[in-house]
Amino acid sequence: MEDLIMEARAELGLRPGRIFIGGRWMDWDGPRFDQVHPANNRVMTCFADVGERGVDQAVAAARKAFDEGPWPRMPAQDRKRIIQRFIERIYTAEELLAKLQTLDNGIPYTLSLATRVSPKAAADVFDHFAGWIDKINGETYPRFSSTSNMDYMSIREPVGVVGAILAWNAPLIMFALKVGAALACGCTVVVKPSEYANLAVMKMAEILAESELPPGVFNVISGGASTGASLSSHRGVDKISFTGSATTGERILAASGTNMKRLSLELGGKSAAIVFPDVHSIASTANSLMGLCSSFLSGQVCSTPTRALVHRSVFDEFVHHAVLQAQSVKLGDPFDPTTTSAPIISKGQLNRILGYVESGKREGARLVCGGRQPGGTLANGNWMEPALFVDVKREISIFREEIFGPVLCAIPFDREEEAVRMANDSEYGLAGCIYTTDVRRAFRVARAVRSGSIGINGYASVPNAPMGGVKRSGIGREGGWSSIEAFTELKTIDFNMDV
Numbered sequence: 001m002e003d004l005i006m007e008a009r010a011e012l013g014l015r016p017g018r019i020f021i022g023g024r025w026m027d028w029d030g031p032r033f034d035q036v037h038p039a040n041n042r043v044m045t046c047f048a049d050v051g052e053r054g055v056d057q058a059v060a061a062a063r064k065a066f067d068e069g070p071w072p073r074m075p076a077q078d079r080k081r082i083i084q085r086f087i088e089r090i091y092t093a094e095e096l097l098a099k100l101q102t103l104d105n106g107i108p109y110t111l112s113l114a115t116r117v118s119p120k121a122a123a124d125v126f127d128h129f130a131g132w133i134d135k136i137n138g139e140t141y142p143r144f145s146s147t148s149n150m151d152y153m154s155i156r157e158p159v160g161v162v163g164a165i166l167a168w169n170a171p172l173i174m175f176a177l178k179v180g181a182a183l184a185c186g187c188t189v190v191v192k193p194s195e196y197a198n199l200a201v202m203k204m205a206e207i208l209a210e211s212e213l214p215p216g217v218f219n220v221i222s223g224g225a226s227t228g229a230s231l232s233s234h235r236g237v238d239k240i241s242f243t244g245s246a247t248t249g250e251r252i253l254a255a256s257g258t259n260m261k262r263l264s265l266e267l268g269g270k271s272a273a274i275v276f277p278d279v280h281s282i283a284s285t286a287n288s289l290m291g292l293c294s295s296f297l298s299g300q301v302c303s304t305p306t307r308a309l310v311h312r313s314v315f316d317e318f319v320h321h322a323v324l325q326a327q328s329v330k331l332g333d334p335f336d337p338t339t340t341s342a343p344i345i346s347k348g349q350l351n352r353i354l355g356y357v358e359s360g361k362r363e364g365a366r367l368v369c370g371g372r373q374p375g376g377t378l379a380n381g382n383w384m385e386p387a388l389f390v391d392v393k394r395e396i397s398i399f400r401e402e403i404f405g406p407v408l409c410a411i412p413f414d415r416e417e418e419a420v421r422m423a424n425d426s427e428y429g430l431a432g433c434i435y436t437t438d439v440r441r442a443f444r445v446a447r448a449v450r451s452g453s454i455g456i457n458g459y460a461s462v463p464n465a466p467m468g469g470v471k472r473s474g475i476g477r478e479g480g481w482s483s484i485e486a487f488t489e490l491k492t493i494d495f496n497m498d499v
Helices: 002-011 051-068 076-092 094-105 109-114 119-135 171-184 199-209 225-233 246-258 282-294 312-327 347-362 416-424 439-448 480-486
Strands: 019-021 024-026 032-036 043-048 150-158 161-165 188-192 218-220 239-243 262-266 271-275 305-311 366-369 387-390 407-413 432-435 488-496
Touching (some): 002 094, 051 188, 076 094, 076 119, 094 199, 161 171, 171 188, 171 239, 199 218, 239 246, 271 282, 282 305, 305 312, 305 416, 347 407, 407 416, 480 488
Parallel strands (some): 188 218, 239 262, 271 305, 387 407
Antiparallel strands (some): 019 024, 032 043, 150 488, 366 387
16 A cells, blocks of 8 residues: 555655745745655655744735735736636646645545545636626615715725635645635635645645736745644734634634634534434435545544434434445555545544544443454554444533544434434534435424534535534635625725715
């Protein structure tokens, strides 16, 4: 397995990463860090850890480009043409970007190339936001009173300098959602990828750097937690768009008060799927829900339903098929087309997930399958067999806390109201699913579950629909017109018609 990963590394000629500030690539003269591959913990290359000094330089370039440059004031047609040409370049580099993403986070290459995290999906996001550029408008308002001859209108203006801090699990889509919306609205951007996944983002930056963007409109830096903290607290930044853990989101929220930054925070989740006995197929439902935890990114997606609330009359059947699905996954070389699942992103996260497996058993839940580290050729990587728990009480940690790994809890219920109470018994509220063929019940339960989005007989996100959470799952929405609102400020203009 290591040979194929290292062959891909050699084929792509990975070099120490640079940073892009003020329209030019720079070699960093300060500290660096290694990026390792989670499938074998071998070093891929190294990147700059720019810290406060690098953040200051990047923000200064973005600030100058916004305050003095043409981008925020450029005609919509011109801005749109620049981004459209960038989209075509993404298609040209599609296979390369997918390989780099696989070398970032270990997602199987076939999935990196052809799923909702693919380069094509990222191009679709940019295309969607490019379509908004000449449609960002305000409103006019009817005269309110006869005592004054005042007319009113509103316009939307770019929010300013944006700090975009990306998650490691879907770097291409995260880049597109944040950078695409910001550029469409006329903002300038400083991007910081996750320290675990820089390769695909840096290639996207190279492609964008070849476009006709004025210097300083787009900047990309790299680094760890201290670099992210410096960017999120910088007084020259007007908005932070962050995807990641709730704990980090809380720190960003506290730091934003220094200059009242605008925030888009997509944070953690503990999503519930409610399975009613009238579903079309218990087997396919179990395969789908267990598959979201065991395949693809191995449950390392914040919207993944990790609590399956299943009607008691079909509970045993559901568990049977979920076990079969978990046992069917193939862990291994991410460039092997038969591999179904990604490794855990780091040793620290693997140990954290294994700790939850042990705490679940210790607190009385029953482990039906998985929850172990495989040996043999996988021993050097961050691999884990997907786990399924039953006999899960609502007060224990695996029911309540975000694990962010291949662990599914299955809990029976008897009444609809009971299922809704369990689904809402969480400090998170990002997503969820309802499985039923009763349309009235589907909409009734969807309205009752407190989450930012809810799927009925399936779940998927698309560029033109909003995505985000309630409660501890975040602030704001990404996607569609919601992103345009998030990256603009609304200004009201009053006209005195008597002058």
